[in-house]
Amino acid sequence: MSPTTPRRLLVRAGRRLPVAVLAVTLVFLYVPVVSIAYFSVAPTAQPSVPIEGVSLRWYAAVLSDERFLRGLRSSFLVGGVVALLGTALGTLGAYTLVRSRLPRWLRGLVGLVIALPLFVPTVVVALGIGLFAGRVDLGFGYPTVVLGHLAWVLPFSTFLLTARYAELDDRLVEAARDLGASDREVTRTVTLPLLAPALVASALFCFTLSFNEFLITFMLAGGEVTTMPLQIFSKVRRGATSFLNAASVLILLVSAVLAVTASLLRRPTT
Amino acid sequence: MTGAGPDEPREEPTALADGGTVARPGLGDVGPLRDWAAAALPLALAVFLGVLPLVVLLYESVAAPGRLVSLEAYRRALDPLNLRIMARSFAVATVVTVVCLAVAYPVTYWLANRCRRRLRLPLLLVLVTPLWLNYVVLEYTWVWVLAREGVLNALAGALGLIGAPLELYPTRLSLLAGFVYLYLPYVVLTMYVSMERLDYRMVEAARDLGASDWRVFRDVVGPQTVAGAAAGALIVYARIAGGFLTPAVLGPVTDQMLAQVIVRAYRTNLDYGFAAALAFVFLAVVALLLAVGARSPQVREELKRW
Numbered sequence: 001m002s003p004t005t006p007r008r009l010l011v012r013a014g015r016r017l018p019v020a021v022l023a024v025t026l027v028f029l030y031v032p033v034v035s036i037a038y039f040s041v042a043p044t045a046q047p048s049v050p051i052e053g054v055s056l057r058w059y060a061a062v063l064s065d066e067r068f069l070r071g072l073r074s075s076f077l078v079g080g081v082v083a084l085l086g087t088a089l090g091t092l093g094a095y096t097l098v099r100s101r102l103p104r105w106l107r108g109l110v111g112l113v114i115a116l117p118l119f120v121p122t123v124v125v126a127l128g129i130g131l132f133a134g135r136v137d138l139g140f141g142y143p144t145v146v147l148g149h150l151a152w153v154l155p156f157s158t159f160l161l162t163a164r165y166a167e168l169d170d171r172l173v174e175a176a177r178d179l180g181a182s183d184r185e186v187t188r189t190v191t192l193p194l195l196a197p198a199l200v201a202s203a204l205f206c207f208t209l210s211f212n213e214f215l216i217t218f219m220l221a222g223g224e225v226t227t228m229p230l231q232i233f234s235k236v237r238r239g240a241t242s243f244l245n246a247a248s249v250l251i252l253l254v255s256a257v258l259a260v261t262a263s264l265l266r267r268p269t270t
Numbered sequence: 271m272t273g274a275g276p277d278e279p280r281e282e283p284t285a286l287a288d289g290g291t292v293a294r295p296g297l298g299d300v301g302p303l304r305d306w307a308a309a310a311l312p313l314a315l316a317v318f319l320g321v322l323p324l325v326v327l328l329y330e331s332v333a334a335p336g337r338l339v340s341l342e343a344y345r346r347a348l349d350p351l352n353l354r355i356m357a358r359s360f361a362v363a364t365v366v367t368v369v370c371l372a373v374a375y376p377v378t379y380w381l382a383n384r385c386r387r388r389l390r391l392p393l394l395l396v397l398v399t400p401l402w403l404n405y406v407v408l409e410y411t412w413v414w415v416l417a418r419e420g421v422l423n424a425l426a427g428a429l430g431l432i433g434a435p436l437e438l439y440p441t442r443l444s445l446l447a448g449f450v451y452l453y454l455p456y457v458v459l460t461m462y463v464s465m466e467r468l469d470y471r472m473v474e475a476a477r478d479l480g481a482s483d484w485r486v487f488r489d490v491v492g493p494q495t496v497a498g499a500a501a502g503a504l505i506v507y508a509r510i511a512g513g514f515l516t517p518a519v520l521g522p523v524t525d526q527m528l529a530q531v532i533v534r535a536y537r538t539n540l541d542y543g544f545a546a547a548l549a550f551v552f553l554a555v556v557a558l559l560l561a562v563g564a565r566s567p568q569v570r571e572e573l574k575r576w
Contacts, residue, residue: 018377018379018380018384019380021376022376022377022380022393025373025454026396026397028450028451029397029400031421032411032412032414032451033403033411035411035414035421036407036411036414038421047419049419049424049425050424092308092309093312095305095308096308096312100302100305100309101302102302102305110312110316113313113320113321114312114313114320116320117319120324121511121512121529121553121556122512122514123512123529123533124324124327124550124552125323127532127546127549128323128324128327128549129319129323131326131327131330132322132323132326134542135326147318147319148319150315151319154312154315158312183304208402212403212405214515215514215529218514218533219533219537228404229404232404232406232410233518233519236410237518237519240413240414240417248411251407252403252404252407255402255403255404256399256403259399259402263395
């Protein structure tokens with residue numbers, strides 16, 4: 001045994017360190033999700049390890065709970081409107097940043113203003129919109145919540161579509177023009193079909209961001225709107241239960257399905 | 271080729287000037303008008319929801335009945351208790367950011383340079399999937415990991431590691447775990463991009479010349495990736511300092527954070543001036559940090575990728 005052995009061992013351990021950190025990270029990221037799924041099939045309301053059996057009764061309870069279903073409907077409604085408006089406005093924003101012939105400084109300014117909510121902390125954005133809505137008598141409720149969510153999703157949809165817009169081949173547009181197509185026909189038959197996958201991806205992305213959003217809704221909802229995250233939050237503060245676990249798993253499934261669909265659509269464009 | 275990229279300088283749209291780059295018979299002066307119309311809607315919304323609220327925020331923070339400007343709200347926002355809460359918020363953000371970087375560095379280094387090519391994308395996807403999941407639910411799941419009856423205590427108890435269940439929730443530890451859980455994927459994503467551009471041949475060259483692991487990190491890997499690390503830190507730092515949900519769900523009741531004070535002042539106490547003043551002070555600190563960070567052109571480049 002040479003005296004350098006311990007040192008060499010240490011070096012070898014050092015080389016392995018990244019893999020070890022990665023393994024710990026993966027455990028760290030997925031243990032909570034697996035735990036909640038495990039507890040959600042417990043038969044009792046306050047389960048402990050090991051659970052006393054397997055039962056789907058809490059899923060049945062969640063799916064027949066009027067308040068949970070109302071929250072889900074609110075979330076889908078807000079998410080749907082935000083997805084449509086966010087994508088439409090994002091398309092116009094992307095057009096402005098990539099294609100329009102406005103002065104360069106002006107396009108830069110548009111990009112900067114759209115990107116603002118990425119750099120201003122959410123609590124400040126939400127407070128500002130809430131105070132503003134109060135000043136102009138818009139009050140609280142669905143319109144204010146939708147506007148708040150739009151402020152949050154617009155940078156994402158704009159920049160996602162900007163990337164795709166910039167890849168479009170100008171020659172196709174030129175060819176269509178040369179063949180006598182009007183601006184509208186070019187948009188309808190060339191630009192939009194080429195953008196279609198990115199538009200769908202953007203809509204799904206906006207929907208997911210809105211579906212997951214909590215703080216903006218919390219600040220702007222008032223008494224009338226209760227989206228899913230708000231429901232969960234109000235119940236978390238009253239204590240963790242199996243009912244909440246089953247509801248959580250269902251919500252994770254919804255956002256996971258959205259995420260997978262969106263990333264499958266996005267792959268060809270990036 | 272006409273206008274290939276978003277950054278290519280364009281000519282001013284003086285009347286028909288663009289007719290030279292794009293042949294549009296008879297449409298030369300309609301284009302810019304249409305472009306104005308297209309820009310108007312998103313710009314109006316962004317101004318309406320991004321700029322005006324900040325103006326209202328400033329206005330509310332200095333508004334007072336019968337006087338033009340009052341700094342009363344700022345005096346209350348900057349009292350010792352709130353200063354302590356602010357200091358705590360930034361301290362939490364610092365610790366969480368450092369932990370995220372410390373984890374993201376080895377993970378992304380290995381993933382981008384050492385990992386088998388086939389595994390790279392799937393592993394990266396697995397690491398960033400939590401970004402897509404509902405963050406209220408994600409934070410809630412930690413209650414079941416760390417609570418008295420939770421998974422961790424049950425496992426440690428079964429293995430005979432502990433005699434009595436540990437009080438892990440709600441503590442500073444659960445707060446830290448919750449924050450790292452939410453923000454690690456952002457840092458991993460940002461760092462991965464810069465690790466991917468790292469020239470691995472330089473690492474090998476340094477090793478061949480006898481450099482120790484520490485020197486390889488200090489002289490080769492570090493300098494090439496520090497901009498990505500700074501960008502990742504800038505992206506998450508303010509979000510952590512201004513986080514509301516994590517301290518509300520996982521933090522100890524005694525350790526209030528900034529956003530909790532702002533939200534309570536606004537929602538519960540209807541103390542708008544105070545909420546606005548506190549938010550504005552916070553925003554000023556964040557803007558200062560961003561301005562300092564964005565002074566470096568490399569960091570700006572990394573931030574632009576977002």
